[in-house]
Amino acid sequence: MSLPSLRLTASLAALGAATVVLSAPATPAKADEGMWTFDNFPIATVNEKYGTNLDQAWLDRVRNAAVRLQGCSASLVSGEGLILTNHHCVVSCVQDLSDAQNDYVKNGWMPATREEEKKCPGQTAEILTDITDVTDRVTAAGAGLEGAAFVRARAAEIDKIQKEVCGDDQKLTCQVISLYRGGQYKLYKFRKYEDVRLVFAPEFQAAFFGGDPDNFNFPRYALDAAFLRAYEDGKPVSTPNHLTWNPNAPKEGDVTFVAGNPGSTSRLLTMAQLEVLRDQQLPITLIQTSELRGRLLEYATTSEEAKRVSVDPIFGLENSFKVYYGQQGALTDPAFMAKKRAEEQELRQRVAADPALAQRIGDPWAELERAAAAQRDLYLPYRQLESGPRSQLYSYAKAIVRAAKERAKPAAERRAGYSEADIAALGRRLAQDAPISDDIEKIQMSFWLSKTREYLTVDNPSVKALLGKESPEQIAERTVEGTRLADPAFRAEALAMTPEQLAASGDPMIQFVLANDDAAQAVRTQWEAAVSGPTSRAAEKIAQARFAVYGTNLYPDATFSLRLSYGQVKGWTYRGVTVEPFTYIGGLYERNTGAEPFNAAEDWLAAEGKVNKSTVYDFVSTNDIIGGNSGSPVINAKGEVIGAAFDGNIHSLGGSFGYDGELNRTVTVSTAAITEALRNVYNQPRLLRELGVRR
Amino acid sequence: MSLPSLRLTASLAALGAATVVLSAPATPAKADEGMWTFDNFPIATVNEKYGTNLDQAWLDRVRNAAVRLQGCSASLVSGEGLILTNHHCVVSCVQDLSDAQNDYVKNGWMPATREEEKKCPGQTAEILTDITDVTDRVTAAGAGLEGAAFVRARAAEIDKIQKEVCGDDQKLTCQVISLYRGGQYKLYKFRKYEDVRLVFAPEFQAAFFGGDPDNFNFPRYALDAAFLRAYEDGKPVSTPNHLTWNPNAPKEGDVTFVAGNPGSTSRLLTMAQLEVLRDQQLPITLIQTSELRGRLLEYATTSEEAKRVSVDPIFGLENSFKVYYGQQGALTDPAFMAKKRAEEQELRQRVAADPALAQRIGDPWAELERAAAAQRDLYLPYRQLESGPRSQLYSYAKAIVRAAKERAKPAAERRAGYSEADIAALGRRLAQDAPISDDIEKIQMSFWLSKTREYLTVDNPSVKALLGKESPEQIAERTVEGTRLADPAFRAEALAMTPEQLAASGDPMIQFVLANDDAAQAVRTQWEAAVSGPTSRAAEKIAQARFAVYGTNLYPDATFSLRLSYGQVKGWTYRGVTVEPFTYIGGLYERNTGAEPFNAAEDWLAAEGKVNKSTVYDFVSTNDIIGGNSGSPVINAKGEVIGAAFDGNIHSLGGSFGYDGELNRTVTVSTAAITEALRNVYNQPRLLRELGVRR
Structure with missing residues (x-):
């Protein structure tokens, strides 16, 4: 029942639950800064800077394919409810399905048929369908009141709004979210799925190669990817609004978008x-x-x-x-x-x-x-x-x-x-x-x-x-x-x-x-x-x-609700050392020492002769993300998924308090690497077929 | 061979050996501040403030009875080389003498005869006999030189001075100490004993009752005391210059002196x-x-x-x-x-x-x-x-x-x-x-x-x-x-x-x-x-x-060489809570829960009916001390030993950077409690006789 561990956990609430977080608008955004809401995304700025052609329809398609998990993010990648996320977002589930005899964390979870996909205890999948401004109702409810009465009146109104729209429908989630520190209240309505099953998880050692020493560092060689599937009434959910799987890696400088649920930032704390x-x-x-x-x-x-x-x-x-x-x-x-x-x-x-x-x-x-x-x-x-x-x-x-x-x-x-x-x-x-x-x-x-x-x-x-x-x-x-x-x-x-x-x-x-x-x-x-x-x-x-x-052309601090960030594939330089933006599958074999946590997983060792070593494995981009974004689809200008964000570099952790475009980087496992792994390491024609790529 | 763990370790050198410590004179001392050298003790100030009659002879007597151990302090308390220090200063020795079958840490070390006293591996005892100003020689050696040549010339001169006085005599230690950050260089000459044997150590659970939770806190109920004996040529050393054992506890407000070797302070670091x-x-x-x-x-x-x-x-x-x-x-x-x-x-x-x-x-x-x-x-x-x-x-x-x-x-x-x-x-x-x-x-x-x-x-x-x-x-x-x-x-x-x-x-x-x-x-x-x-x-x-x-009427930062501090028996008040200066033996039985580390030692439980519960156990005083002072004799105005300092309160740890007379306190186990323990808990007539107290 525990929340998945967020590789990108930045939740200050976790500091003994005692931190006071200010959710408030940030300084006017520069560089690729910002975790923007879908109803206030700077379309013109981005189209101008990156030569893209984004419009509201593009945003709607992405929003309808973005999935919120417990503490993580994800995306729909097939018409039959298939969900791409990170391995570390499902590792609790894999551990729950394991026992002393069957250790799927160690060996991976790769059922041959859909019938063997198993429910992850407690996992839900939520898709944001509507955003409604309810600021006036919430603020009116507290007007003229003080102290506890004020708090109670507002909470009651919020509860009422949520009930009015979602009632007791278990297929819906209604959540009034306070943005800009009470500057706005928005009702976020989600379609909710409560039967989410585990489809595919690689071996822990493939997903988390390099372990803690490599965590939040780059270069990386981690297949931190897994697949879930949303079910309802015992059947896979039909999801025509999904992202198209692009099995090719981006190039340096390509524009990238990350759609997900950054958990919490505190960019406006006072000294x-x-x-x-x-x-x-x-x-x-x-x-x-x-x-x-x-x-x-x-x-x-x-x-x-x-x-x-x-x-x-x-x-x-x-x-x-x-x-x-x-x-x-x-x-x-x-x-x-x-x-x-x-x-x-x-x-x-x-x-x-x-x-x-x-x-x-x-x-x-x-x-x-x-x-x-x-x-x-x-x-x-x-x-x-x-x-x-x-x-x-x-x-x-x-x-x-x-x-x-x-x-x-x-x-x-x-x-x-x-x-x-x-x-x-x-x-x-x-x-x-x-x-x-x-x-x-x-x-x-x-x-x-x-x-x-x-x-x-x-x-x-x-x-x-x-x-x-x-x-x-x-x-x-x-x-x-x-x-x-x-x-x-x-x-x-x-x-x-x-x-x-x-x-x-x-x-x-x-x-x-x-x-x-x-x-x-x-x-x-x-x-x-x-x-x-x-x-x-x-x-x-x-x-x-x-x-x-x-003024109001600002993005709000993160609130574990759906946001979109933009950026580009780009390395960085720190204290004279330049880090390139890509790693390749061949690098895994060079970094492999055979000793934990730098021991390549067995299936990868076995596949060394078959796998295409020049495939891009992981890459970094300038997108502004934070804990909760784990599993977020990384999307190209056409709206296709090209990876799953799974980490930030060490500098990105200061992103809790401020974004530095020179240094902060998102770390992503490429769809190119996932595709290559499904094809030549794990032999998963069933999944390749569903993703629409050559087997 | 490891150094005894100093309860009062404040050695910044231990910070990965990477800290830069400034030994430099402090701001003119107020309150009971100061770790004074024996050749610059403010006799007049103290006599005036506390109505004492200290003179040079008093200082000499104390100096001749003060002992430096590895990382700790101690004092001679009989004419036959008996040394009082803290249990935690000898616990490494007790552990070295133990094995899986004979656990003297747990059960205590209490040989019935002098013949059974055993050598502590690596332990030495040093008594300061002379202080000579060698500032002119050291500074002249480096005159006109720069960089590495300067450093080498000074080091060579220091080496030469030490050799001239002590030669290769294993019974002597010569150490040129830089005081006031090179403002003074003094040759400290010690009589050294290399055969130091363990005479008495109570059970760990008596010495360290309350364990880590009570460490650096007060009230305390710890018999953190032990006895060693200096030997030479296989015989106990004759030590007519020892402190007289006073088996009575001081009263609130009584003046107290602490003679010992504070290890290191850094009171003059810049911001x-x-x-x-x-x-x-x-x-x-x-x-x-x-x-x-x-x-x-x-x-x-x-x-x-x-x-x-x-x-x-x-x-x-x-x-x-x-x-x-x-x-x-x-x-x-x-x-x-x-x-x-x-x-x-x-x-x-x-x-x-x-x-x-x-x-x-x-x-x-x-x-x-x-x-x-x-x-x-x-x-x-x-x-x-x-x-x-x-x-x-x-x-x-x-x-x-x-x-x-x-x-x-x-x-x-x-x-x-x-x-x-x-x-x-x-x-x-x-x-x-x-x-x-x-x-x-x-x-x-x-x-x-x-x-x-x-x-x-x-x-x-x-x-x-x-x-x-x-x-x-x-x-x-x-x-x-x-x-x-x-x-x-x-x-x-x-x-x-x-x-x-x-x-x-x-x-x-x-x-x-x-x-x-x-x-x-x-x-x-x-x-x-x-x-x-x-x-x-x-x-x-x-x-x-x-x-x-x-001006120069200042005390130097601590250098693990002999110092004297003065103060008085006094509690303190912090955030509205007042802490009394004394604990009594009866309090041990009240604090005893039976569960580690609050389980009273077996011998103490057995002695509950016999021991005098109104005896002062531990007490606090305003003396300015720091790590390295562990085991220091606490001395009354007459120059008698009334306890062994074994700890500071939590506020005293900031003493590395500055002394606060309102809050910083030395924690001492009283000779009254040690006497009572030797008499009614451990039945040690041999030691009581040697200390000159009623059995």
Whole structure:
């Protein structure tokens, strides 16, 4: 049930869920900057710069073929629901379908017939069909109200809008998205498919050749591609609006488009906010991620089975680590910070120079400094007590406990995210069956408890309550061994219980969460009052200032909703070293050492005599992307798919805070390489036929 | 053979050995600030502030009883060579004396007779006997010279001075110490004892109750004390100049002195230097320490024996981690940095206001900015390639390889640290026999190799040369399994070999080091040219500026040589929470949960009915100390020992960069508690008699 690990995860929300993200318009875009919405794409600019002939019909075709997965992006590439995405977007599914006897992560998933395609637990596929402006309704709902009443009225109106259009139809998703930090509210309506099956996944070692050392680097030799298929009523979905598969690689300088769902950017944080990130949140996140990484890496050496079940958690952790490390790299780069400081200074001066504007805006920068100071004090308790461990069982218990508590309140008083519909959706998620490793659960639990004690200290009352007379290891052992939450049937049962029934359930994980939930929620309340609430209000003011000063021809910060970026195939130069934009299949064999993670996959070794070594393998382009874009189709001027974006270079990670056209690059596996692999490595005539290429 | 882990390690040199430390005079001292040399102690100030009657004789008595250990401090406490220090200063020795059958770390070391006291491998005890000013000789030696000739001439003169006074006498140590950043050079002459035996060590769980969670925190309930004894010619040394053991605890407000060897402070780094520390060195050190910590913690769970051999490495690592974390806390505290910035600004303004001074000083701040920029580029290769892994076997190989290379050169061209005398001393260190864990060696090697690949990237030529076609794990396995360096006899043999003989030796660890040593030394040369050389020159200029502006009544930065600090027994208040200065033995039983690391030691549980619970256990005082002070005697106005300093509070770690009298505290285990433990927990009449207290 866990989200696929995003190679391109840049979600600041993952920083212990405690980061305050400002979604706000960026400075007027230069170079190939921008993650544009489909209803505000700079068609004229692009046609002029790249000599293309884009029009609304082109945009509509692309939009109708773009697919949103959990935490990833994808595209329809045949008329029968075939979906191209990254291998790393489906690796959780491959692991879920595997067991100690059949390790499809290691060996690949390549059923010979459509009948053998298997459902990925919890996976959905969503296609954006309509965008409607609902700004007026949302803002009117809050007019004249303050504080909690204001928040509740707006949330209720948003809920109402979503219900009006989608009702309880499980085939639809309606989501009101706040863009430009509340400058706009748009209803995004999606066609949703809940039966998504795994069609093809290469061996992990082919998809992730070079492993963590090569991750976010280039040159690369990774077949990070996989195919899913959308089903409905047990049959493949008919999808006439799909992208045409072009099996030829682009040339240097060719224009490229990336359609996908960038998760989160924070390009408009103030200096006070960036400094708290740099000084506290990122360092602590990097430190904790590193220790956990060390624990899991060492655990993975203890047996073959330990190694197998650790693949996905370690991949996710190492990927996150590198994202945070890249972000920290930007925030500790004196030149980068000087540029951010100059931008802030300019905006503040232009506001100050306009008395009417200054009057309307006030001093949100000072408010954010106060919020940042509060954040320094509250971050550790918030992170440790409220965000909790990366334990799946603990997450189940927490979701169930909180749902029970909220359900006990009248609907109008519940916290956001606990409407009846939300709880029903939770029930569907809890019903998904996926294997759980008790060993890893125990590591996650004991690690979290020991860090909570370390960072909050032994004498902190919440820590005392959490641990009692037990060690972190004892609690981990007792709660993981004793809980029934690994069983979906029990989860369903528990979700129907009242808090009192949960307390009496005798389940040690549920009881552990129950006993400490008040303290966790109390920290959340403090955090909302002193940090996230004031930050949100101040950010809205800064967004207004930017609209007033720079106009509205801007793109909004990423919100894990569909965007289009443009760019071109191009390498880069850094500290005197020039990196070429293409790698070729032959390079894989040169880089192969035979030692993990630089051991070429067995099927590739076997195919060395057959495969065309001059085929373009991976390539880089200037497109502006971020975590969540993984699996995005890379599209040429004709609207054909020429690859699947799967990574950024290390510089692109600073893209969370700003785009640098000289250095930031998208990394893509070419359709040319995928085609060659299906033909001469994996012998998949069935798929080649469906993609419409020569077998 | 490894240095004892310093609970109070603040040695910036440990930051991958790549930190540039400025030893320079601090701003005129306020409050109880200062780690004073014995020949410049502010007697009058202290007598006035605390109503004491200190005089030169008092200082001499204390100096003659103060002992320097490897990385730690200690004191003579009987006429028969008995030495009081911390348990954590001898834990490596206790581990060396243990094996799978006899775990003295776990059970304590408590021989019934003097005959059973055993030698601690490699441990020496040094007592400072004379301080002589040799500034004129050292500076005259370099007069009129430049660059390498200047460095070599000074080093030769220092070597000559040391030889003149100590010759080859193994019972003496002569060390010319640069104080005030070359403002003074003093010859410190020590009486040295090379046969130091373990007399008494409590169970690890008594010494380190509360473990890492309580480390650098207070309240504490730790008996971090142990006894050694100096021997010569097989007999205990007669030591009439010892401190009198006072078995009574001090009261709040009582004056306290700490005599010991603070290792290293950096109170005069410029903002440019502090920012590189904050942005790069400390974050990367914290990250790497954390991952290694995770690996060792998980390894320790795999068997009882794994747990046993991991105790000391994990302790050392967690202790270092917290030191760096505390330092990072100071450097990311906006108020602390603002204060440092203001101090720098003041000095620069006062220099600028004096044209003659400005002319003489130049602009060392700008030079340090350039060095800091170079450091950002060079730090990672320097750290990874030159500093190497924490593997004991690798360190042996590196020392042997470098000695062979330098020995092949004429004496005048050798690098510092490779005189015949230095190589002879190396031979004595290599002869010490201490057990080595192959498992931990492999973890250290593979960890270091994987981080080197990660941080420098796969395509770096040095990384390619280091790894070849192997994985980090394969190299670790091959070099650790194949080497003979665990055998002291082979180390002696190897130390006598030429580089060609080493190459032909067939030893895989030696060959591995040999193959990569040129690249490592090349990075060192770059580093010295662009970072450490220019930094050293600029720092000397800044030190001159400080002398000119603030005069010479200052204390020098710590240099792991004997210092005296003064203060008083006092708690502190932070963020509204007041911490009392004392804990009592009864508190141990209240804090005991039975679960590691809060499980009271067995002997203490057994003694609960007998022990006096109202005895003061640990206490805090305002003394200004830092890593290296571990084991220092805490002394009252009469010159009696009342405790052994073993820790600082978390705020004291910022003491690397500046002392804050409101918050920085020394943590001490009282002689009252040690006496009570010897009497009613461990039943040690032999020791009580020797200490002159009632049995």
